Amino acid sequence: MLLQMDSITKTYGNVTANSDVSFNLHKGEIHAIIGENGAGKTTLMRILYGMETPTSGSIRLNGKPVSFHSPTDAINNGIGMVHQHFMLFSSFTVAENIVIGREPSSPIGFDRKAAASVTDQLAKQYGMPVDPWAKVGDCSLGVQQRVEILKVLHQGAEIIILDEPTGVLTPLEVKELLAAIKSLAAQGKSFILISHKLQEIIEVADRITVLRDGKVTGTVQAADTDEEQLSKLMVGRDLVKLTREKKQSGKxxxxxxxxxxxxxxxxxxxxxxxxxxxxxxxxxxxxxxxxxxxxxxxxxxxxxxxxxxxxxxxxxxxxxxxxxxxxxxxxxxxxxxxxxxxxxxxxxxxxxxxxxxxxxxxxxxxxxxxxxxxxxxxxxxxxxxxxxxxxxxxxxxxxxxxxxxxxxxxxxxxxxxxxxxxxxxxxxxxxxxxxxxxxxxxxxxxxxxxxxxxxxxxxxxxxxxxxxxxxxxxxxxxxxxxxxxxxxxxxxxxxxxxx
Incomplete structure (x- = not known):
């Protein structure tokens, strides 16, 4: 087992965000976490990424106990996170954003050519084409998403957390991203995917864990489930199918x-x-x-x-x-x-x-x-x-x-x-x-x-x-x-x- 989160509980005063949550991840697996707004998905990932400290519970990485006190700790242990709102510098180039924090240097300072070369190699290795010299502010949201993923790969991430990765992408960009995630998983990278889009989750994930009110309500194989079952696990009831009645419009x-x-x-x-x-x-x-x-x-x-x-x-x-x-x-x-x-x-x-x-x-x-x-x-x-x-x-x-x-x-x-x-x-x-x-x-x-x-x-x-x-x-x-x-x-x- 690559990652185990055991009996994670997180409270804020009288509010319990996570209650006895257990979650695990295999190498090369795409494991999705879904749930209602406020179900505790993001809190659980913030704990894994070192942005929060659990009230109780433990984390094991490759079988060894770990404790992260900052994102730097998580990154140094091979865990990267791509946030829902991109953390990129729009005035920097693609290459500058990817190598930030681990910049190649020359005798006279930052080596931009080396940064572009590193970016090219990463892009080719992982099948995610980008222009190293393009300004990020001029790139589409789909390309910016690739830059974020390449950035965490450059940091050495073996586990990549994606928070609502398709929320602002076009249908074509969504298809390209899901294909890239599957390709990276085939190369041995492991993904934790947070999303509300059940159709996409079923298409790309291997397993799906559902949270409701801070607790796990089920973990299922993506191949054995459908949107109706997942919806019921999320909200605790069958959803009503709405119909739009045809009617004559007015003035x-x-x-x-x-x-x-x-x-x-x-x-x-x-x-x-x-x-x-x-x-x-x-x-x-x-x-x-x-x-x-x-x-x-x-x-x-x-x-x-x-x-x-x-x-x-x-x-x-x-x-x-x-x-x-x-x-x-x-x-x-x-x-x-x-x-x-x-x-x-x-x-x-x-x-x-x-x-x-x-x-x-x-x-x-x-x-x-x-x-x-x-x-x-x-x-x-x-x-x-x-x-x-x-x-x-x-x-x-x-x-x-x-x-x-x-x-x-x-x-x-x-x-x-x-x-x-x-x-x-x-x-x-x-x-x-x-x-x-x-x-x-x-x-x-x-x-x-x-x-x-x-x-x-x-x-x-x-x-x-x-x-x-x-x-x-x-x-x-x-x-x-x-x-x-x-x-x-x-x-x-x-x-x-x-x-």
Missing amino acids: PVLEVNSLSIRGDRTKPLLSDVSLQVNEGEIVGIAGISGNGQSELLQAISGLLKPDKGSVRLLGQDVTGAPVGDIRRGGLAHIPEDRYQWGVSKEADVLENGLMGHTARHHKLGLLRGSSIRGMVAEWVERFGIKTGSLNTKAQFLSGGNLQKLIVARELAQDTPFLIAAEPTRGVDVGAMEIIHKELLQRRSAKGAILLVSSELTEVLKLSDRILVMFEGKIVGELMAETATEERISLLMAGGKHVG
């Missing part, structure tokens, strides 16, 4: 006409984009990240002023209007980047929940504390947000629980129009079921929703119409009844729409 709520944003690139960020979202309708936007979706949403919500075109909300021209005015005019917004746009990490759960709701929770100029606490507490209960208390700072919530808080807050605005950008990013299957149900209920109540998601299955499941963006333009429109992943993927890659 226009959002109208975007010939919207263009030049930006500072050779090609415009947005080029003559027009679309409409009606009452009782979900319009999905599909596209590889970086093809204008972000700029479109920012222009609609007032975060970015277009160079040309117009945005009308409920018949009113809101082009370039202040964000606050647009929100008061009937817009709520689940942002694509929860950390940059969705929360204040230093504020607590209560304060983050209150954002945008102050107008309806004050009397004579004073905020009504009991009313606010009741509102946020109801969201915590309904969405299953795991938090020590309403006074816990946002930075201490898992990414999935933070996402559920933002979704609950924006849905509670009860506005005629909702932008839902990556609404289920990083959440577990149980939370995904709740969020999808809420969005469909909003649609049934004549709400208009613009959905942007990198998950094609989500776009297909929820949308009445699907628009595909490529290089700042809408290159195709499909009705949900005739849309397929293959047809959408072709358009996303710049192909032509047929039929």
Whole structure:
């Protein structure tokens, strides 16, 4: 046995993150850990990587007891971790990022040619091609993921922990990454994979361990299980299959006409984009990240002023209007980047929940504390947000629980129009079921929703119409009844729409 974690328990005051968790890993194995948001997956891996100390329990590596007090200890023992949010320097080259901390030197200092040579050798050895001289900030997210993995391989990692590795990748990049993981495992590297994407887990993993409420609920062979069984182990119940009833949409709520944003690139960020979202309708936007979706949403919500075109909300021209005015005019917004746009990490759960709701929770100029606490507490209960208390700072919530808080807050605005950008990013299957149900209920109540998601299955499941963006333009429109992943993927890659 390469790695054994025996009876690991981790408590924070009255909160138990891990309770008597045992986990093991064989050489050359891909072992996935799945579970609900806050189930204890990340805490367990932080313990293994030396970022946390267990309250009790032990770790054995190659049969010998070990104790890690920092990531450096873990790295020196052959354990590397690729975090969900990449730890790269965007202004450095690929090679500089890979060798950082173990830089080759020459008599006059850092040897960049040697670093590039090392990177080339690593890339060829492990079948993960990269350009050593490229600036990381200019690389796609898929290439940045490869750089992170090559970095830990350069550090001598035999065990590689991947935390939500496909969360921001395109379908093609996901396939390439899963192939690379299998290839590395065949060469003797061992992987611990944390993910919410059950289909990918079943495809790539050898074994799967499920955590719920900090405890192991089962370990199964990937070849002997399916998504339904794993979902039940994760949430403790059968999931309800949601259906989107076909219905007639109403009058226009959002109208975007010939919207263009030049930006500072050779090609415009947005080029003559027009679309409409009606009452009782979900319009999905599909596209590889970086093809204008972000700029479109920012222009609609007032975060970015277009160079040309117009945005009308409920018949009113809101082009370039202040964000606050647009929100008061009937817009709520689940942002694509929860950390940059969705929360204040230093504020607590209560304060983050209150954002945008102050107008309806004050009397004579004073905020009504009991009313606010009741509102946020109801969201915590309904969405299953795991938090020590309403006074816990946002930075201490898992990414999935933070996402559920933002979704609950924006849905509670009860506005005629909702932008839902990556609404289920990083959440577990149980939370995904709740969020999808809420969005469909909003649609049934004549709400208009613009959905942007990198998950094609989500776009297909929820949308009445699907628009595909490529290089700042809408290159195709499909009705949900005739849309397929293959047809959408072709358009996303710049192909032509047929039929």
